[in-house]
Amino acid sequence: xxxxxxxxxxxxxxxxxxxxxxxxxxxxxxxxxxxxxxxxxxxxxxxxxxxxxxxxxxxxxxxxxxxxxxxxxxxxxxxxxxxxxxxxxxxxxxxxxxxxxxxxxxxxxxxxxxxxxxxxxxxxxxxxxxxxxxxxxxxxxxxxxxxxxxxxxxxxxxxxxxxxxxxxxxxxxxxxxxxxxxxxxxxxxxxxxxxxxxxxxxxxxxxxxxxxxxxxxxxxxxxxxxxxxxxxxxxxxxxxxxxxxxxxxxxxxxxxxxxxxxxxxxxxxxxxxxxxxxxxxxxxxxxxxxxxxxxxxxxxxxxxxxxxxxxxxxxxxxxxxxxxxxxxxxxxxxxxxxxxxxxxxxxxxxxxxxxxxxxxxx
Amino acid sequence: xxxxxxxxxxxxxxxxxxxxxxxxxxxxxxxxxxxxxxxxxxxxxxxxxxxxxxxxxxxxxxxxxxxxxxxxxxxxxxxxxxxxxxxxxxxxxxxxxxxxxxxxxxxxxxxxxxxxxxxxxxxxxxxxxxxxxxxxxxxxxxxxxxxxxxxxxxxxxxxxxxxxxxxxxxxxxxxxxxxxxxxxxxxxxxxxxxxxxxxxxxxxxxxxxxxxxxxxxxxxxxxxxxxxxxxxxxxxxxxxxxxxxxxxxxxxxxxxxxxxxxxxxxxxxxxxxxxxxxxxxxxxxxxxxxxxxxxxxxxxxxxxxxxxxxxxxxxxxxxxxxxxxxxxxxxxxxxxxxxxxxxxxxxxxxxxxxxxxxxxxx
DNA sequence: AGTCAGCGTGAGAGCGCTCTCATGTCGTGC
DNA sequence: GCACGACATGAGAGCGCTCTCACGCTGACT
Numbered sequence: 001x002x003x004x005x006x007x008x009x010x011x012x013x014x015x016x017x018x019x020x021x022x023x024x025x026x027x028x029x030x031x032x033x034x035x036x037x038x039x040x041x042x043x044x045x046x047x048x049x050x051x052x053x054x055x056x057x058x059x060x061x062x063x064x065x066x067x068x069x070x071x072x073x074x075x076x077x078x079x080x081x082x083x084x085x086x087x088x089x090x091x092x093x094x095x096x097x098x099x100x101x102x103x104x105x106x107x108x109x110x111x112x113x114x115x116x117x118x119x120x121x122x123x124x125x126x127x128x129x130x131x132x133x134x135x136x137x138x139x140x141x142x143x144x145x146x147x148x149x150x151x152x153x154x155x156x157x158x159x160x161x162x163x164x165x166x167x168x169x170x171x172x173x174x175x176x177x178x179x180x181x182x183x184x185x186x187x188x189x190x191x192x193x194x195x196x197x198x199x200x201x202x203x204x205x206x207x208x209x210x211x212x213x214x215x216x217x218x219x220x221x222x223x224x225x226x227x228x229x230x231x232x233x234x235x236x237x238x239x240x241x242x243x244x245x246x247x248x249x250x251x252x253x254x255x256x257x258x259x260x261x262x263x264x265x266x267x268x269x270x271x272x273x274x275x276x277x278x279x280x281x282x283x284x285x286x287x288x289x290x291x292x293x294x295x296x297x298x299x300x301x302x303x304x305x306x307x308x309x310x311x312x313x314x315x316x317x318x319x320x321x322x323x324x325x326x327x328x329x330x331x332x333x334x335x336x337x338x339x340x341x342x343x344x345x346x347x348x349x350x351x352x353x354x355x356x357x358x359x360x361x362x
Numbered sequence: 363x364x365x366x367x368x369x370x371x372x373x374x375x376x377x378x379x380x381x382x383x384x385x386x387x388x389x390x391x392x393x394x395x396x397x398x399x400x401x402x403x404x405x406x407x408x409x410x411x412x413x414x415x416x417x418x419x420x421x422x423x424x425x426x427x428x429x430x431x432x433x434x435x436x437x438x439x440x441x442x443x444x445x446x447x448x449x450x451x452x453x454x455x456x457x458x459x460x461x462x463x464x465x466x467x468x469x470x471x472x473x474x475x476x477x478x479x480x481x482x483x484x485x486x487x488x489x490x491x492x493x494x495x496x497x498x499x500x501x502x503x504x505x506x507x508x509x510x511x512x513x514x515x516x517x518x519x520x521x522x523x524x525x526x527x528x529x530x531x532x533x534x535x536x537x538x539x540x541x542x543x544x545x546x547x548x549x550x551x552x553x554x555x556x557x558x559x560x561x562x563x564x565x566x567x568x569x570x571x572x573x574x575x576x577x578x579x580x581x582x583x584x585x586x587x588x589x590x591x592x593x594x595x596x597x598x599x600x601x602x603x604x605x606x607x608x609x610x611x612x613x614x615x616x617x618x619x620x621x622x623x624x625x626x627x628x629x630x631x632x633x634x635x636x637x638x639x640x641x642x643x644x645x646x647x648x649x650x651x652x653x654x655x656x657x658x659x660x661x662x663x664x665x666x667x668x669x670x671x672x673x674x675x676x677x678x679x680x681x682x683x684x685x686x687x688x689x690x691x692x693x694x695x696x697x698x699x700x701x702x703x704x705x706x707x708x709x710x711x712x713x714x715x716x717x718x719x720x721x722x723x724x
Numbered sequence: 725a726g727t728c729a730g731c732g733t734g735a736g737a738g739c740g741c742t743c744t745c746a747t748g749t750c751g752t753g754c
Numbered sequence: 755g756c757a758c759g760a761c762a763t764g765a766g767a768g769c770g771c772t773c774t775c776a777c778g779c780t781g782a783c784t
Contacts, residue, residue, distance in 0.1 A: 054487045058424040059740035125416045421770035
């Protein structure tokens with residue numbers, strides 16, 4: 001690759017001239033080389049290498065109407081996004097999968113009300129071929145925006161599809177939150193705990209709701225003692241506070257299911273401060289099985305979801321949506337269950353399994 | 363905005379027709395409207411709104427040679443990137459600043475050897491106007507690639523500029539690592555500690571090196587007792603292991619300066635396991651002042667660097683590099699010191715201050 | 725009254741690529 | 755020996771935008 005240090009980047013034209021063929025032929029070679037005589041193909045390849053030719057993406061996507069990039073939109077108040085390794089992990093899974101498909105990842109955070117405008121505009125502007133959206137709360141306008149813009153979108157976590165009218169079924173990747181919660185609570189019941197409290201996430205998110213439902217189901221009580229339920233907002237501080245509320249309202253509790261590891265950590269802190277031993281006095285189960293779980297004191301019994309894999313699945317789903325032909329035979333991932341009864345092959349929401357990991361806290 | 367649900371997106375041409383002007387005039391209005399009669403401008407704006415016109419970015423960047431996007435390249439083994447809130451925080455700062463300048467953020471992780479190829483190609487392909495690079499280790503080929511591609515680049519942390527030959531001075535944002543480390547160790551000295559160990563980061567990174575130098579300086583010994591130095595690799599596990607090594611090699615140590623909060627947490631864990639009380643038996647100081655510091659048990663005395671601000675500064679520096687005219691009067695940030703003796707106004711490395719935060723661990 | 729600067733606007737040439745269609749060149753079958 | 759299809763290649767028309775330049779108009783100055 002003997003490129004000019006700083007001259008203008010070579011164009012198709014230049015390569016064509018050097019190889020003694022037409023622009024069209026060079027284009028064909030650059031895009032796979034089908035229908036070009038081997039000898040010519042080789043000559044063109046050499047010219048490309050010699051000039052250090054790299055296709056101009058703007059020109060290409062101007063005509064193809066494809067950008068080779070997807071947006072990842074994270075609509076989460078700043079508190080949670082990066083103190084919780086959850087997003088990072090998922091992002092990495094996404095990044096891996098996209099990189100493998102030579103697709104770029106555009107990261108956008110929604111923080112303020114006015115960000116919606118900017119992002120909505122951006123998504124409609126055709127800068128990206130599709131979008132991955134995270135942790136939307138109930139009234140988030142983003143899904144509607146994406147739909148209006150006709151932008152293929154995959155959600156992280158089952159979206160609360162209140163807003164959309166006659167929209168097609170949304171595509172998403174989620175874990176079986178309800179089942180995970182059930183496993184957690186059943187484990188506590190199996191250890192003889194009877195006054196089991198729950199620290200929930202914000203109840204305008206389906207993941208938080210589903211876990212709460214799983215808790216209810218496992219207890220077999222549709223209306224559990226309200227003193228045993230507190231909202232921890234999916235943050236460590238929230239978990240700390242929620243645990244304090246719970247202890248005040250129900251001093252006799254003997255277990256707590258925190259719907260995220262971070263909240264479980266907060267809860268542990270409160271329990272320690274109040275002199276309750278874990279797990280002897282109060283057993284604690286978390287959810288996620290990310291770093292905070294293993295590093296808690298004592299290490300958390302928790303529900304594992306393969307977060308990185310979820311990210312990967314989201315990306316794969318979107319890529320398939322964008323280009324069904326390229327649907328590599330990369331399917332049939334272990335532990336993945338497809339919701340049945342849907343459209344074209346593989347284009348359906350994906351629910352991954354949850355699994356209890358027993359450590360010392362319960 | 364009464365856009366067609368799914369029709370082809372309107373073009374300049376369409377807007378021009380509706381407003382009864384030429385394409386050129388619409389273009390002028392869309393790009394600020396300078397040199398267009400107010401009345402006409404208004405008419406065009408209405409047409410734009412009516413059609414829901416959004417400029418096609420590919421067409422635009424084809425002619426302007428600008429993409430309005432920058433790459434953020436993170437070259438860090440997976441272990442650290444998202445278990446440490448450091449990157450997330452910095453990313454957020456970057457994102458904020460870029461969003462304010464309507465610039466997109468392309469995120470790319472380097473994990474494998476072959477990723478370098480892909481990313482190098484990408485950076486040369488003119489997809490982005492500039493790049494922000496993080497935590498490069500000594501022999502990282504990325505800076506050279508960026509330079510060869512003529513891509514404006516700002517580094518996070520002072521790069522080890524071994525590779526580059528006659529390159530211009532690299533632009534970077536860093537904290538005063540050496541001073542931060544000095545403060546940490548002086549604090550320990552001030553508390554009467556005499557056998558102060560250090561848990562370093564990987565020594566092929568300047569931040570780790572600089573902190574170690576600060577440690578040496580504060581001690582006043584160019585060659586401190588090697589038994590008091592261990593590499594913790596900037597990870598929690600590494601910190602745990604390093605602490606164990608230190609205790610084995612120098613059981614009489616009475617303090618440890620861990621060069622990151624995560625490593626300090628690991629160290630705390632080992633100390634707890636070995637029955638050493640903190641801070642009574644062993645005082646511990648961390649570095650970063652991110653979540654892990656406040657959540658440690660006991661809460662960590664640590665060195666604060668405003669990570670998000672660093673991210674913001676990196677982005678600002680790059681934006682200024684890309685478009686000097688737009689250098690808003692957003693300068694003169696508190697606590698920021700510019701390295702003197704450089705090129706055009708403001709285009710110089712930035713070193714932000716470090717500050718000791720005293721909590722309970724020392 | 726004539727000149728000319730200055731401003732607002734339009735015409736049109738590309739930016740670098742893809743893709744359709746026409747053209748040319750064989751090989752095959754009757 | 756001729757018609758025809760298959761295949762390889764080239765010519766050229768855009769994709770939607772920006773930007774230069776030319777043009778016409780107004781108003782100020784000689």
